[in-house]
Amino acid sequence: MMLLALALPYAGFTALCLAMERHHEQVLGRRRIAPGLRRLLRLAGWLLLLASPLPCLALAGWGGGSVLWCGMLTAAALLLTLSLPYAPRLAAALALALPALGLVLAS
């Protein structure tokens, strides 16, 4: 559950990030994003961010959970932003690996 609390905002931020031309190029080498894909990435990103408080609330209740969520958003965004310039593909791959691992560990 702890890993999921980090994985959901990380995956959400990565999706939003890939919907931006500059970062899309950084990771995939193409600057152009098909409009459908862009819409899909944005939607997925926002849905993941919307779902991201749930593991935190499950871990720590309303009060502690909302503080935990803010901290997780910061940690996820820092992890993504600081790893992008050094290992863009790994950073993007983590967005798939972390939630999967989190789901396995939480179940």
Added chain:
Amino acid sequence: MKPGFRQSMAWLHTWSGLLVGWVLFAVFLTGTAAYLRPEISLWMRPELEVTRPGPDIAPRLMEAMARLAPGSPNWSIGMPTARDPVARVFWRDPQAPNRRGFRDAALHPATGEVLTARATRGGEFFYRFHFDLHYMSPIVARWIVSACAMFMLVAIISGIVTHRRIFADFFTFRPGKGQRSWLDGHAVAAVLALPYHLMITYTGLVTLMFLTMPWGAQLAYKGDRAAMNADIFGNAPVTRPAGRPAPLVGIGPLVEEAARRWEGSSVGRITVQNPGDARATIQLVRQDSERISFNPQSLLFDGTTGALISATGEAALPAAETRGVMYGLHVGRFAGPLLRGLFLLSGLAGSVMVATGCILWAVKMRQQAAKRGRVGFGTRLVEHLNVAAIAGLPVAMGAFFWANRLLPAQMEGRAEWEIHLFFAAWGLCLLHPLLRRGRQAWVEQLGLGALLFGLLPLLNLLVTRRHLGITLAEGDWIRAGFDLGLLAIGGALGAIAWMVARPKVAGARAERTAASPLATAEAAE
């Protein structure tokens, strides 16, 4: 929006940040260290064993206090916790030479016997320093720190206005491109942890509000401090002793009563007034690590009959609860290991934000100076202070830990000397850039910091028996984790020193990228 609004906010952001940046950096970094106050204190007292608190610890501690302080009018017993596994007690003793008539001791969490450890302020020093500074009146220091926090709040708000591309640049960090990278780093540290920065700054102001904003209280209570303290802090009224001896009631049932009222959560502190007297009272305060709000919940009992006299803080009113939550968020004592880690990360992001802001100013000034062909005194001064404040503070903190390990255990004024050496090391870091210009000063101070932190676990091996070989084997995770953390900090400082030392790679790469069409396209965005 008016033309020029953004420019005036940019100006305000630059100057409100720069003027107090060095103090803010010190407050941020030592405040971040204060999240680990119990861990630092334990590491700095290697003599103390880590033992689980015994089941009947409260009665043991009360017996210990009766032996230690039989004639004292006031006992205070801080219960052992998982993070700080010894009982910290203090009591009033009019004959005590220092600390305004108080004596203190650390007691064994199972037997209640007095534990002896080297004299040190431990993590308490960083916690106190981050709002009381040192070598000055705490009141003056708190005014200074509050004023700096207000500058910080203004810098944050004006910074948000100034930063036009918060969302477009949300994930943007371009290392190795000179000024551009400093700006990116500053923005990343600021924006990604913005909720924390706003929270910690505002709640910091609120923790000191009765000092800095006393006017409402003074008018409403017309200077009646006792009434105000009872109203706001729920302080138990001071009772005079009756002069007739009477035995104290057993503490066990009172602790059970507290656990029942607080839904199983534990007692954090026991205070006893007039023990052994017919008018004794016992107050139980709830463990503050169990709720966000810092409003203390407490139960006051008659010390001879055990009857409940009053319960405070059970239903706090909205403003009191708001202040309690703000205070609780600031000190973060409710945070478990995971959340504490995130607080540490955010605190470090805050320190990085302040540091990169100060460095960015100097980098910009250098570039303007390169055009004019002359470096002004102001630029030199800021560069000098940046080195001493940013690279010098880790050196001073490292020196503090080294002093803790190397000063003789029985030395007179030992705890104070650890602190003197902290400031002596910092003072040398302030002089050092006079001899070594520019990069050289940065590299040497960061490198020294890296050595000090990185070698501490090795020093532990030589002078204590709490080194990694033993702590890891015994499962003493607090001390083992602390040593590993010191290694990590040493490694990080070393890596930064190495990056600063690399000659001219950054400049060359920046020029190459600037020539590429992609960079031109981005610049045009």
Added chain:
Amino acid sequence: MRLPPWTGILSRSIAAILGGYLLASLVAACCALGLALPRAEAVMTGAMLAFAVHAGAVIYAFAVRSAWRAWAGLALPAALLGGLLWLLQSGGAA
């Protein structure tokens, strides 16, 4: 008469720091006496709000076009709150 630019900055700074603090204190005092809440609640509400007022005053003092406006914009609410405070205090005494 044209003053050198640093006088404007100095004047705005004084308005922001001292004027802003005065305004914040007046807000805190008026809340403490004027809000229909238990005494401790009113006091704390005012004090907690005061820092936002001070920060807002600083931003205002540097955002407006001239130092004169900065002073005027802080003096007007301060005068109103001062009057209110006087009413609250004399009302409380009567």
